[in-house]
Amino acid sequence: xxxxxxxxxxxxxxxxxxxxxxxxxxxxxxxxxxxxxxxxxxxxxxxxxxxxxxxxxxxxxxxxxxxxxxxxxxxxxxxxxxxxxxxxxxxxxxxxxxxxxxxxxxxxxxxxxxxxxxxxxxxxxxxxxxxxxxxxxxxxxxxxxxxxxxxxxxxxxxxxxxxxx
Amino acid sequence: xxxxxxxxxxxxxxxxxxxxxxxxxxxxxxxxxxxxxxxxxxxxxxxxxxxxxxxxxxxxxxxxxxxxxxxxxxxxxxxxxxxxxxxxxxxxxxxxxxxxxxxxxxxxxxxxxxxxxxxxxxxxxxxxxxxxxxxxxxxxxxxxxxxxxxxxxxxxxxxxxxxxxxxxxxxxxxxxxxxxxxxxxxxxxxxxxxxxxxxxxxxxxxxxxxxxxxxxxxxxxxxxxxxxxxxxxxxxxxxxxxxxxxxxxxxxxxxxxxxxxxxxxxxxxxxxxxxxxxxxxxxxxxxxxxxxxxxxxxxxxxx
Numbered sequence: 476x477x478x479x480x481x482x483x484x485x486x487x488x489x490x491x492x493x494x495x496x497x498x499x500x501x502x503x504x505x506x507x508x509x510x511x512x513x514x515x516x517x518x519x520x521x522x523x524x525x526x527x528x529x530x531x532x533x534x535x536x537x538x539x540x541x542x543x544x545x546x547x548x549x550x551x552x553x554x555x556x557x558x559x560x561x562x563x564x565x566x567x568x569x570x571x572x573x574x575x576x577x578x579x580x581x582x583x584x585x586x587x588x589x590x591x592x593x594x595x596x597x598x599x600x601x602x603x604x605x606x607x608x609x610x611x612x613x614x615x616x617x618x619x620x621x622x623x624x625x626x627x628x629x630x631x632x633x634x635x636x637x638x639x640x
Numbered sequence: 641x642x643x644x645x646x647x648x649x650x651x652x653x654x655x656x657x658x659x660x661x662x663x664x665x666x667x668x669x670x671x672x673x674x675x676x677x678x679x680x681x682x683x684x685x686x687x688x689x690x691x692x693x694x695x696x697x698x699x700x701x702x703x704x705x706x707x708x709x710x711x712x713x714x715x716x717x718x719x720x721x722x723x724x725x726x727x728x729x730x731x732x733x734x735x736x737x738x739x740x741x742x743x744x745x746x747x748x749x750x751x752x753x754x755x756x757x758x759x760x761x762x763x764x765x766x767x768x769x770x771x772x773x774x775x776x777x778x779x780x781x782x783x784x785x786x787x788x789x790x791x792x793x794x795x796x797x798x799x800x801x802x803x804x805x806x807x808x809x810x811x812x813x814x815x816x817x818x819x820x821x822x823x824x825x826x827x828x829x830x831x832x833x834x835x836x837x838x839x840x841x842x843x844x845x846x847x848x849x850x851x852x853x854x855x856x857x858x859x860x861x862x863x864x865x866x867x868x869x870x871x872x873x874x875x876x877x878x879x880x881x882x883x884x885x886x887x888x889x890x891x892x893x894x895x896x897x898x899x900x901x902x903x904x905x906x907x908x909x910x911x912x913x914x915x916x917x918x919x920x921x922x923x924x925x926x927x928x929x930x931x932x933x934x935x936x937x938x939x940x941x942x943x
Contacts, residue, residue, distance in 0.1 A: 616931035637888035
């Protein structure tokens with residue numbers, strides 16, 4: 476067996492601790508129609524994307540935070556601060572109207588793995604990933620639409636998970 | 641005093657000589673390799689040391705003796721890790737990390753996974769009920785010097801995991817649990833079936849055509865082989881024949897089937913939201929990932 480599989484038989488080698496190289500999980504590509512990219516300033520996300528970071532293992536858990544009492548939209552970027560992303564002004568306008576709802580929504584784009592993340596509301600505060608991330612924008616628009624339609628926070632969360640989870 | 645200084649110098653010198661040196665690269669006869677594959681959210685990761693043939697012949701029945709419990713690799717046992725439950729050659733494998741072993745025989749081999757992932761290759765585990773065991777039949781392929789594990793085939797529902805060393809090739813079929821079924825009960829499908837008139841709010845051919853493509857299409861929803869299907873005419877090539885995959889009440893993602901009717905992509909960035917009244921859909925909105933409506937449809941038939 477000493478030769479089996481090209482074994483490395485010294486005691487010191489036997490004691491070696493294999494480094495966990497990890498598996499590169501980034502998944503790119505996938506089907507994307509022509510119009511899905513290159514529309515204005517939209518990021519060219521493939522339709523099958525799992526998240527803005529492109530990680531296959533972007534957070535998928537249903538881990539919606541509880542909104543902070545008294546939370547407001549004072550941290551949400553103003554229109555003046557969106558000069559480099561005018562296409563995002565409408566959704567930022569919406570989030571400014573519903574900070575207490577947005578603060579109770581989990582963002583599925585993968586940003587939850589970043590330091591300082593708390594809720595979807597954070598995506599609209601400096602550095603405001605929602606300026607470019609279509610998942611942040613989609614969750615923001617859907618949250619606003621369902622809230623205006625009279626849906627409860629739990630119903631909105633369920634819809635968010637169904638569409639983005 | 642001089643003794644104390646001398647002792648201190650000696651101790652310092654010894655400490656310098658005995659201190660561990662920074663880890664440097666080290667050539668291994670069987671270098672560590674990793675291979676991974678994601679299928680519908682199931683992540684498969686394999687870590688193994690990769691022996692070389694080095695003119696040794698035969699590899700099986702020689703280097704690896706008949707009847708030997710061999711880990712396909714070298715050094716520490718090859719590990720197989722999955723984040724969700726799968727089936728391997730039809731046998732259920734719970735999410736977790738396992739060491740991989742093969743009982744090598746002239747004809748039929750036995751593969752077994754052991755829940756103790758950390759094991760040295762010379763120390764195969766005793767047989768236990770916790771192991772997953774099944775038989776495989778090796779095939780012969782063109783010679784491969786370095787033992788290799790890879791995924792030569794993938795689909796929406798699984799993959800082939802291949803192991804080869806020399807001319808001996810061992811394929812194993814991995815089947816994953818679908819994240820969402822593409823089937824829908826016939827009674828549930830009835831609400832949506834029928835003919836719709838679809839009006840695009842955008843140019844569906846943008847980037848490919850001149851922007852003057854048809855902005856209206858016939859959108860027919862029908863039921864076939866247990867799935868809710870849609871036919872779009874005229875439609876861009878990627879949006880002519882669809883399977884509608886339910887993600888919530890009255891919400892569907894369009895999916896694309898291959899020529900064999902197997903799902904090969906889900907357009908998770910698009911959602912059809914049907915407007916259902918009194919048990920029948922009156923129309924639907926097609927929304928992009930940003931929630932923007934990119935097309936709307938109204939029912940044409942009399943349902």
